[in-house]
Amino acid sequence: MSRTPQAVAARRPAYLAELAQGTDRFHEPPRPDCPWCGSTRLRTRLRTTDLLQHKPGTFTVDQCEVCRHSFQNPRLTPEGLAFYYRDFYDGLYADQAEKIFGPQSSAKRHLRAARALRKYIEPESWLDVGTGRAHFPAVARRVLPYTAFDGLDAGPAVEEGRRRGRIQRAHRGLLTDLAPRLAGRYDAMTMFHHLEHAVEPREELKAAHRVLRPGGHLLIEVPDPESRYAKLLRKWWVPYFQPQHLHFIPLANLRTELRALGFTVVAVDRREPHVPLDLSAACALLLGHCLPHRDDPWRKAPGRLRRRLRQVLVYVAAPAFVVCYAADALLAPLVSRTRFSNAYRIIARRNP
Known part of the structure; x- marks a missing residue:
């Protein structure tokens, strides 16, 4: 719609x-x-x-x-x-949402993630959890053309991903509910910014262990709550993403939990998963908070004068956003190598 x-x-x-x-x-x-x-x-x-x-x-x-x-x-x-x-x-x-999270904004990160996991395994079968419209499998098959990709998501978008040929099978539902049926089916699994949305992230990890075959690999990327940008930008730090993000897991906690479940952590990275948007997203959130509200169905319809004023102020504020966007891009090589990085990746192998 x-x-x-x-x-x-x-x-x-x-x-x-x-x-x-x-x-x-x-x-x-x-x-x-x-x-x-x-x-x-x-x-x-x-x-x-x-x-x-x-x-x-x-x-x-x-x-x-x-x-x-x-x-x-x-x-x-x-x-x-x-x-x-x-x-x-x-x-x-x-x-x-498609413009923000779609292939144009995430293709390079997805490609790097697929290559990172390929260092440890070239899987026959791969399950992408929280796949949405299956943008990651569409990109990952460039480096893994012989891998069969499936997707899992609670929403209807996963069916669209299957119709477009990005995945072979579409599993609609929650991983914790579907794990018994999918037990031992996959050599590899990805969770891109999925655990922070989960009601019970520990149960998601247990389900992942069940779905993976012995020797299979799990790749997780999540926001890094220890990022210094979180302290600097406070509520304007976009990875807080309230009210959708329910959990923020420090790296040490996730490593310990994976080991306790029977995984061996084989790689940790804070550099490649960094998404260079902290300043520009903070600017966009601040502008959205200060500007006259747009026409949304959960509020009374704004009058014509208010709508016109919003349009004018958006144009006036645009240069500030452009400056922040440029700063994110210019600082990315440095930021991604410091504790300002806003995300981290863990690759873990399920023990035999």
């Missing part, structure tokens, strides 16, 4: 009726302990609103002072997750 004024207006009554009931019901009760280590020594790391779509609601990220794990607290309920995901990757803003 394209984002037209008619499509926005058609969805507005349902959104406003839903929001009339309040947003508190979208949250579980706050938990007093860390979901990773169980410690009750928690501190508030972040309080923010939805800076992405500007849907109503307030969100808190707590951090454990013992293991440094950070997590959304209180966490969204399944109903809340459905509300905040709606019209982001599909529906009204599917075209916008």
Whole structure:
């Protein structure tokens, strides 16, 4: 569905009726302990609103002072997750999400990741978890032409990936639910920025161990909560991605968990997974917060004068975004080699 004024207006009554009931019901009760280590020594790391779509609601990220794990607290309920995901990757803003997360923005990173795993294995079968429209398999087959790629995703986009020939099989659902049926089927598995969305990331890792064959390899990329950009930019650091990101796992914690599950970590990298967008994305979030709001179905329709004012201010603010974008690109070779890198990669082999 394209984002037209008619499509926005058609969805507005349902959104406003839903929001009339309040947003508190979208949250579980706050938990007093860390979901990773169980410690009750928690501190508030972040309080923010939805800076992405500007849907109503307030969100808190707590951090454990013992293991440094950070997590959304209180966490969204399944109903809340459905509300905040709606019209982001599909529906009204599917075209916008495709521009941000599609092949043009991620092809080089995907190609580097495929080559990184090829150093350790040339798999016959590969499962891409959280594949969306299967952009990664489409790129990875350039370096692994004889590998059979399948995709798994909870949304309908995975079916589109299969129809376009990017994957052979489309598994729609959650990895934790499908793992018994897929047990021992794959030589390789990727999770690109998937674990931070998972309600229970540990269960996702257990399911990955079950789906992989002995000797199979798992490649994970996630935001790095220890990035110095997170402290510098605070709520404007886009990898916080509230309310969608539920967990922020420090590298040491993920390494320890993989080993405990029966994996051997064979490679760790903070350089290649870095995405050079911290400054430009922060600028875009700040502008989106300050400018008059656009015509979204979860808010009252703006008047003509307000819409015109937004258009003028977007043009006025464009040079600031261009400067930040150029700075991200120029600084990327240096930033990716420092603790300002915003993501990390782990490759682990399932033990025999």
